Amino acid sequence: xxxxxxxxYDDFTRTFSNILFxxxxxxxxxxxxxxxxxxxxxxxxxxYFSSYPAPIARAILRxxxxxxxxxxxxxGIIALILISLTVCTFKRVIPARLPPLRPVSIEHIxxxxxxxxxxxxxxxxxxxxxxxxxxxxxxxxREFGGIEWSFADKHNWARRGVLVAHIGFVIIxxxxxxxxxxxxxxxxxxxxxxxxxxxxxQARLRLDRFNYTISPILTKSGMVYQPVDxxxxxxxxxxxxxxxxxxxxxxxxxxxxxxxxxxxxxxxxMRLRVTHNGAVVPSLSDRVLAEGESxxxxxxxxxxxxxxxxxxxxxxxxxxxxxxxxxxxxxxxSVTQAGNEAGxxxxxxxxxxxxxxxxxxxxxxxxxxSGFQYRYDPGIPLVGIGALVLLAGxxxxxxxxxARLYVRVDDRGDGARIGVAATTVKGYDMFATQFxxxxxELRPAxxxx
Amino acid sequence: xxxxxxxxxxxxxxxxxxxxxxxLALLVYFFSREEWLRNLGAPLAVVGCLxxxxxxxxRFELTGVWPLLNLYGSLSLFAAMSVAIFIGFAIRxxxxxxxxxxxxxxxxxxxxxxxxxEGTLPAVPSLQSYWAKVHVPIVVSSYAAFLxxxxxxxxxxxxxxxxxxxxxxxVVGAAAGQAGNVSVRTAVFSTSAAIxxxxxxxxxxxxxxxxxxxxxxxxxxxxxxxxxxxxxxxIGLPLISIGIITGAAWAKEAWGAYWQWDPKETAALAxxxxxxxxxxxxxxxxxxxxxxxxxxxxxxxVVIFTYLGVxxxxxxxxxxxx
Numbered sequence: 027x028x029x030x031x032x033x034x035y036d037d038f039t040r041t042f043s044n045i046l047f048x049x050x051x052x053x054x055x056x057x058x059x060x061x062x063x064x065x066x067x068x069x070x071x072x073x074y075f076s077s078y079p080a081p082i083a084r085a086i087l088r089x090x091x092x093x094x095x096x097x098x099x100x101x102g103i104i105a106l107i108l109i110s111l112t113v114c115t116f117k118r119v120i121p122a123r124l125p126p127l128r129p130v131s132i133e134h135i136x137x138x139x140x141x142x143x144x145x146x147x148x149x150x151x152x153x154x155x156x157x158x159x160x161x162x163x164x165x166x167x168r169e170f171g172g173i174e175w176s177f178a179d180k181h182n183w184a185r186r187g188v189l190v191a192h193i194g195f196v197i198i199x200x201x202x203x204x205x206x207x208x209x210x211x212x213x214x215x216x217x218x219x220x221x222x223x224x225x226x227x228q229a230r231l232r233l234d235r236f237n238y239t240i241s242p243i244l245t246k247s248g249m250v251y252q253p254v255d256x257x258x259x260x261x262x263x264x265x266x267x268x269x270x271x272x273x274x275x276x277x278x279x280x281x282x283x284x285x286x287x288x289x290x291x292x293x294x295x296m297r298l299r300v301t302h303n304g305a306v307v308p309s310l311s312d313r314v315l316a317e318g319e320s321x322x323x324x325x326x327x328x329x330x331x332x333x334x335x336x337x338x339x340x341x342x343x344x345x346x347x348x349x350x351x352x353x354x355x356x357x358x359x360s361v362t363q364a365g366n367e368a369g370x371x372x373x374x375x376x377x378x379x380x381x382x383x384x385x386x387x388x389x390x391x392x393x394x395x396s397g398f399q400y401r402y403d404p405g406i407p408l409v410g411i412g413a414l415v416l417l418a419g420x421x422x423x424x425x426x427x428x429a430r431l432y433v434r435v436d437d438r439g440d441g442a443r444i445g446v447a448a449t450t451v452k453g454y455d456m457f458a459t460q461f462x463x464x465x466x467e468l469r470p471a472x473x474x475x
Numbered sequence: 476x477x478x479x480x481x482x483x484x485x486x487x488x489x490x491x492x493x494x495x496x497x498x499l500a501l502l503v504y505f506f507s508r509e510e511w512l513r514n515l516g517a518p519l520a521v522v523g524c525l526x527x528x529x530x531x532x533x534r535f536e537l538t539g540v541w542p543l544l545n546l547y548g549s550l551s552l553f554a555a556m557s558v559a560i561f562i563g564f565a566i567r568x569x570x571x572x573x574x575x576x577x578x579x580x581x582x583x584x585x586x587x588x589x590x591x592x593e594g595t596l597p598a599v600p601s602l603q604s605y606w607a608k609v610h611v612p613i614v615v616s617s618y619a620a621f622l623x624x625x626x627x628x629x630x631x632x633x634x635x636x637x638x639x640x641x642x643x644x645x646v647v648g649a650a651a652g653q654a655g656n657v658s659v660r661t662a663v664f665s666t667s668a669a670i671x672x673x674x675x676x677x678x679x680x681x682x683x684x685x686x687x688x689x690x691x692x693x694x695x696x697x698x699x700x701x702x703x704x705x706x707x708x709x710i711g712l713p714l715i716s717i718g719i720i721t722g723a724a725w726a727k728e729a730w731g732a733y734w735q736w737d738p739k740e741t742a743a744l745a746x747x748x749x750x751x752x753x754x755x756x757x758x759x760x761x762x763x764x765x766x767x768x769x770x771x772x773x774x775x776x777v778v779i780f781t782y783l784g785v786x787x788x789x790x791x792x793x794x795x796x797x
Contacts, residue, residue: 045758
């Protein structure tokens with residue numbers, strides 16, 4: 027039993043520490059990620075059936091490609107990558123990056139050179155060590171089987187670069203886990219003059235006013251209505267109970283008791299006046315509807331939905347204008363009967379649409395609302411530190427080349443034979459030019475010293 | 476207003492003209508190795524690059540709008556950084572022979588970018604952030620480094636396949652078969668520390684009088700080309716890592732979340748994954764060289780998709796074309 031477990035453990039570690047296995051996971055991850063880029067996410071099934079042939083649409087839905095980033099495949103592949111990363115770190119990165127000092131067969135290492143010099147072996151060894159030491163190489167000596175070896179290392183500390191980069195990943199993962207465990211986020215929409223209470227913190231936000239600026243600019247392609255500013259003037263009341271005014275803009279969140287509030291969106295709510303046989307129905311006319319909300323007409327199976335706000339209706343054509351500034355506003359109202367859409371109409375403010383049976387609906391006035399996002403994320407410092415550690419690891423890994431020279435000096439009676447070989451953590455090609463220059467310099471230096 | 480547009484357009488014309496003439500000169504130099512062509516093309520590359528950076532600065536100074544917030548500006552920086560990174564490599568490693576390809580790509584990119592020039596528009600609210608001055612140049616610079624890697628990967632693969640072709644054509648006979656046992660990727664030193672060739676079939680064919688082989692022999696060795704590709708990617712990968720991190724920080728500030736699986740974010744992640752795979756595969760002797768250079772090509776295809784495909788064809792939070 028113990029043998030079987032040990033064998034299974036060996037198989038597990040061998041598989042998960044394999045670089046090709048890790049790269050295969052990367053490839054699958056990359057493909058799934060690209061699928062998520064190409065296939066619209068979070069749409070209704072009808073959207074996929076209208077955009078793709080039926081078999082592909084069915085495949086998208088059955089394989090959860092419509093919500094791929096939360097699919098078992100995606101989460102699973104990330105979990106496998108994290109396991110692979112962990113196993114690789116302990117089985118491959120740490121041992122390979124910190125190799126022990128040991129004798130090698132110099133001729134079998136692709137980067138090698140051997141030549142003979144005059145003088146005793148001891149003197150030659152001393153000169154070799156001096157040569158490398160003066161060029162910034164760190165020298166260590168060991169004896170194996172009666173043969174003395176010299177080992178010269180450069181940028182030895184940089185061998186930890188890959189390990190540092192992997193640790194960076196782990197810290198980022200810890201930071202995001204902290205958010206999942208203790209953080210929260212949400213959205214809130216509040217109309218001008220209204221107050222919203224955030225359920226997680228009981229903080230209150232009142233929208234005093236919302237302004238937006240749109241600049242019409244004539245470009246080579248025609249008129250462009252460029253949004254320039256969205257700004258919410260709010261009064262916030264945090265845990266201390268003291269109201270204070272704040273200005274909330276895109277890219278400028280406000281902090282209330284550690285929770286950040288972001289300007290996310292804006293829109294136009296609508297107050298509809300509903301009349302029956304010419305008399306206003308107050309219970310239906312007091313409500314303010316956000317886009318997409320509806321009211322049911324009493325005693326009928328009809329309901330009226332406020333679909334969207336049209337800031338400007340072209341007075342010439344009667345059609346919605348591209349100009350997002352408010353000039354001649356209207357509302358798009360749709361009517362459903364017994365759950366079936368009966369039609370929709372563009373209804374200018376203060377005009378009416380007749381539903382039959384004496385019922386009329388008048389878009390009475392609009393109200394700007396502001397959409398906020400809020401988020402409490404205690405993992406931010408960890409994620410930031412992890413990102414810095416990751417970057418430091420990458421930079422150390424890419425821009426420093428830890429190299430080790432193996433030097434063996436053999437006595438040849440009237441002289442000494444010097445064998446030098448080099449290994450690096452990035453293969454041999456990367457160090458070929460430097461090794462060539464080093465050896466070219468070494469030989470005459472030994473002869474003349 | 477007209478004054479700055481004229482200066483802007485003038486500098487752009489200087490850049491495109493310099494790149495075009497420089498590309499032609501260096502492309503001919505690539506095949507002919509006539510020194511005067513290099514001496515013509517190299518300064519033109521520098522002039523075009525300087526004119527581009529000047530154009531971006533002038534545009535910013537006169538309009539007050541950070542010039543990289545639309546496709547026109549970012550493509551302009553992409554071309555300029557590609558040439559700048561290449562110039563650095565060319566000076567450091569004597570690689571002017573490949574400049575024609577980089578300059579040609581820069582000229583095409585610039586010309587394409589000009590078609591997106593809609594004049595001066597103020598930044599939309601989400602782009603009004605100091606992060607725009609950090610995140611965008613870093614990401615675009617990473618793309619530029621990947622372009623340089625792409626060019627040298629192409630040259631690597633041309634030489635690699637040529638070597639295979641000369642081998643199979645038995646131009647070098649038995650000697651080639653013997654030398655074929657030597658690693659084609661690894662520079663091996665003899666006792667005299669001389670570099671042994673990694674394309675013996677090409678060398679033999681060159682000695683036998685093949686003009687094509689002689690030209691191929693004049694290119695850097697496969698090992699050297701592979702190291703150049705690695706070094707270009709070693710610039711691009713940390714940059715795109717910083718770019719993704721700064722982008723996440725910006726997203727956090729603007730939208731309240733580091734990551735929203737926006738098409739641009741995920742495509743950038745895919746790019747990062749491909750080049751991360753390249754770096755991992757490059758640690759493997761069996762993959763280093765031929766295969767990793769194909770990964771480099773794949774990576775650049777993903778870069779183009781991320782950069783242009785997502786901006787132009789897929790709508791999302793990063794759909795800033797104008």
